[in-house]
Amino acid sequence: MRALRGYFAAxxxxxxxxxxxxxxxxxxxxxxxxxxxxxxxxxxxxxxxMKRLVAAGYERIVQVCRCFRAEEAGPFHQPxxxxxxxxxxxxxxxxxxxxxxxxxxxxxxxxxxxxxxxxPANRRGEGGQPVLAxxxxxDRRTVRELFRxxxxxxxxxxxxxxxxxxxxxxxxxxxxDDAAWDDVFYQLFLDRIEPHLGSGRPMFVSDWPxxxxxxxxxxxGDPLTVERFELYAGGLELANAFGELTDPVEQRARFTEExxxxxxxxxxxxxxxxxxxxxxxxxxxxxxxxxxxxxxxMLVLGAxxxxxxxxxxxxxx
Amino acid sequence: MASYDTSDIRKGLKVMLDGSPYNVVxxxxxxxxxxxxxxxxxxxxxxxxxxxxxxxxSGEKLxxxxxxxxxxxxxxxxxxxxxxxxxxTYDQVHIPDETIxxxxxxMPEQIVVEVxxxxxxxxxVTLPNFIEQKVMQTDPGFRGDTATxxxxxxxxxTGATVPVPLFINxxxxxKIDTRTGEYLERVGRA
Numbered sequence: 001m002r003a004l005r006g007y008f009a010a011x012x013x014x015x016x017x018x019x020x021x022x023x024x025x026x027x028x029x030x031x032x033x034x035x036x037x038x039x040x041x042x043x044x045x046x047x048x049x050m051k052r053l054v055a056a057g058y059e060r061i062v063q064v065c066r067c068f069r070a071e072e073a074g075p076f077h078q079p080x081x082x083x084x085x086x087x088x089x090x091x092x093x094x095x096x097x098x099x100x101x102x103x104x105x106x107x108x109x110x111x112x113x114x115x116x117x118x119x120p121a122n123r124r125g126e127g128g129q130p131v132l133a134x135x136x137x138x139d140r141r142t143v144r145e146l147f148r149x150x151x152x153x154x155x156x157x158x159x160x161x162x163x164x165x166x167x168x169x170x171x172x173x174x175x176x177d178d179a180a181w182d183d184v185f186y187q188l189f190l191d192r193i194e195p196h197l198g199s200g201r202p203m204f205v206s207d208w209p210x211x212x213x214x215x216x217x218x219x220x221g222d223p224l225t226v227e228r229f230e231l232y233a234g235g236l237e238l239a240n241a242f243g244e245l246t247d248p249v250e251q252r253a254r255f256t257e258e259x260x261x262x263x264x265x266x267x268x269x270x271x272x273x274x275x276x277x278x279x280x281x282x283x284x285x286x287x288x289x290x291x292x293x294x295x296x297x298m299l300v301l302g303a304x305x306x307x308x309x310x311x312x313x314x315x316x317x
Numbered sequence: 318m319a320s321y322d323t324s325d326i327r328k329g330l331k332v333m334l335d336g337s338p339y340n341v342v343x344x345x346x347x348x349x350x351x352x353x354x355x356x357x358x359x360x361x362x363x364x365x366x367x368x369x370x371x372x373x374x375s376g377e378k379l380x381x382x383x384x385x386x387x388x389x390x391x392x393x394x395x396x397x398x399x400x401x402x403x404x405x406t407y408d409q410v411h412i413p414d415e416t417i418x419x420x421x422x423x424m425p426e427q428i429v430v431e432v433x434x435x436x437x438x439x440x441x442v443t444l445p446n447f448i449e450q451k452v453m454q455t456d457p458g459f460r461g462d463t464a465t466x467x468x469x470x471x472x473x474x475t476g477a478t479v480p481v482p483l484f485i486n487x488x489x490x491x492k493i494d495t496r497t498g499e500y501l502e503r504v505g506r507a
Contacts, residue, residue, distance in 0.1 A: 030353050071354070074346030122345075176377045183374055186352040190372045194349070212351055230350055240350045 001064070001293075003110035004084065007102055013062040013086060018049035020066065024273035027258045028214055029182070032070040032267065034079070041270065042068035045290055046085050047215070048276045051244065054286050055279035059089035064293065075122065075305040076236060079314050082293035087244075089284045093227055096241045096289045097204050100231050101136045103291065104202065104238075104299070108134050113300045120304035123235030125195025132201060132234040132299075139203040144225075146205065151192040157209035157224030180261075181211050198232030205230045214254055216242040231291070233299055241289035248280040321379040323356045331363070331382040334371065338363040338382030338435050347372075363433060364440055382435070386443075389432045391424055399424075401432060401439075412439045422477035423448055423495040444495040449504055450474060451490050458483030468500075 008015065025033035025041035026048070033041035046063050053061055067083045084103075088095055108114040115135045119128065147155040151171045159167070164184040168175050173191045175184050197203050206229035207219060213226030227243025245251050255272045262269050297309040307313045321332060330341040339360035348354040354375040361368050363384060373379070389401040389410070398411040399421070412432070417424070420442055424430065431443040455471035468480035471491070479493055481500045488507025491500055 028351065030348070030351065072346075072348060074348075077346060077348060174371065176374045178376075179374065182351075183353055186349050186355065187372060187374065189349065189352075190347065190355055190357070214351065237350055 003106040004103055005064075007099075007106050008062045008086065011060065011099070013060045014058060016050065016053060016058070016061045016063050017065070018046045018053070018063065019043070022048070024048060024270050024276070027255050027262065027270055027272070029258055029261045029265070029267070033270065034068045034070050044069050045083060047288070047290070048273050050085060050087055050288070051283060051286075052276060052279045054087050054089055054244075054288075055283040059284070060087070060091075062086040073314060075307075076295065076298075078294065078306055078310070081306075083290050084293050084296075085288070085290040087286055087288040089286045091287045093206065093229060093241060093243055093287055096287050097138070097140070097229070099289070100204075100239055100291065101138055104134055104233070104296070105136075107296050108300045111297075111300045113302075117234065117300055118302040119199075119234040120302060122304045125197075125199060125235065128195070128199040128235065132198070134202065138231070138233075139198075139201055141203060141205055142207040143205060143209065144207065146193050146197075147188070150196055151188055153188065155209060157211070185209070185212065194232075198234055198236070202231060202233035202238075205232060213242070214258060215245050215251070217245045217247075219243075227287075236295045236299055237292075238295050238299065239289055239291035241287060244283065244286045244288050246280050246283045246285065248277045251280060252277055319381075321381060323373050323375050323377050323379070325379075326356050326358060326373075331384050332360070333380040333382045334360065334369075337365075338384045339369075342368065363435065383437075385434045386431045387434065388429060390429050391426060393426055401430075404429065410439055412442070416440060417442060420444055420495075422475055422498065423493060425450060425474050446495060447492055447501065448495055449490055449492050452481070452485060452487050455481065455485060455487055457486070471500075 020043055021036040021040040022043055023040055026044045031044045033044050036042045045067050046065055050061060050063060064084050066080055068080050070079060072079055116131050116133050119130055119132050144155050147153045153167050153171060161181050164181055165175055168184050168188050171188060171192055173187050175187050207225045208228040210224050210226055213228045216226035216228040219225045219227050229241050230237055231239040259269050294306050294309060298306060301309060303309050326341055326344045328341055332339055340363055341358055342361050343359040345357045347357050355372045357372050359368060359370050388404050390404055392400045392402055398413045399417055400409055400411055402409050416439060423444055432439050433441045450473040452471045453474055456469055467483055469483055470478045471481040471485055472478050479500050481491060485491060485503060486507050489503055490505035492502050492504050494501055
């Protein structure tokens with residue numbers, strides 16, 4: 001942790017703190033916030049408040065904080081976990097990738113794991129490498145390239161649900177009867193693609209289809225793709241980054257759409273964060289990223305379960 | 318029968334997939350960033366033994382497999398089938414040759430096995446891992462020939478032939494691993 005803070009300080013980042021109990025814990029369809037009394041919930045991520053700070057003129061900020069997500073527990077998930085989240089106003093997605101490479105190097109050096117780390121068997125996909133090389137540069141691939149390579153699917157991003165089902169069936173995937181667009185996408189992704197990612201060396205998976213980029217801006221010249229990347233390494237999904245959406249009109253439309261989806265799936269609907277929407281017009285072009293600190297430790301320590309790197313897992317609290 | 322939800326998935330849960338019964342061998346909670354939760358499962362086909370992987374989205378329904386194992390004793394062979402008796406109810410069932418397959422090699426009369434039923438029909442047997450059998454016939458070994466790894470065939474009561482070391486004589490009792498068909502040790506002398 002000291003090594004990581006050192007990196008961000010050297011890069012001119014200001015370390016900030018934002019509230020843990022909030023009125024709008026994030027409208028993402030698949031996240032469930034934990035109620036915290038008086039109409040508030042615990043944050044699922046510090047994203048909204050950090051963006052308000054960026055809009056207020058803080059160009060490089062970083063935060064290390066606990067995030068809370070109900071219903072998540074497994075070898076790679078805990079309902080309460082530590083996130084490192086940072087924003088670079090005027091920065092590019094390429095800058096964030098360079099940050100990730102440097103952060104992982106710093107963590108690996110601090111734990112004497114540099115330049116290779118072991119990957120335990122349960123984190124290896126089929127034919128996955130037992131060792132991960134952490135030297136730069138990491139692999140860089142787009143979602144479309146990966147779909148073409150591993151699932152033989154030419155993905156556009158504006159397919160109907162039925163069209164997606166057809167593609168999945170052709171690739172030999174079994175999809176649930178009530179699957180929505182993103183469910184079919186992830187069925188294909190998990191069945192055919194994800195087991196190949198970040199084996200041998202870490203991989204940035206970029207250019208996600210529009211339906212999967214809630215707070216990301218569209219890519220210039222490609223309205224069906226958003227500026228988003230995920231970092232995969234040794235069977236772990238380590239980080240998610242967005243070229244931040246700063247258009248309040250489009251952001252409101254996406255919030256509304258997600259709220260509708262949540263209602264339709266019987267999930268709690270949280271209020272739209274009006275303060276964030278009011279701040280967006282003042283926000284410069286910004287890229288932001290969240291990296292799971294617990295998983296970073298798993299990566300550099302070669303742990304097979306998140307429990308192995310925690311002093312107290314959620315059921316030992 | 319009530320159906321299962323992905324949250325019911327446990328090791329050993331028996332479910333129907335594509336018309337076949339499967340046994341859950343492994344499972345793991347996974348959740349891609351920005352996506353729904355899935356359960357990654359490894360399932361073993363209870364009829365063929367084949368193992369498949371399947372990612373099931375949370376909330377997907379699974380039909381329980383109508384399978385049951387009964388402890389039964391193999392009595393005797395009758396024509397094209399084997400006759401078994403349920404050791405608790407004394408009911409007898411006939412199981413055809415093709416269902417037993419190669420397991421017949423190491424299934425002497427009187428042996429107690431686990432019989433798997435799927436939709437009330439016997440679909441396979443699980444033998445004990447080890448059986449002890451008397452050698453019915455084998456050629457005498459040559460005295461002094463003790464090189465390791467040298468074997469000769471020995472026939473047991475089921476008619477199966479097992480490669481055994483040269484010092485084994487007719488009438489000796491030997492221990493056999495039913496999963497590999499290999500001789501393990503001599504447990505009694507003629």
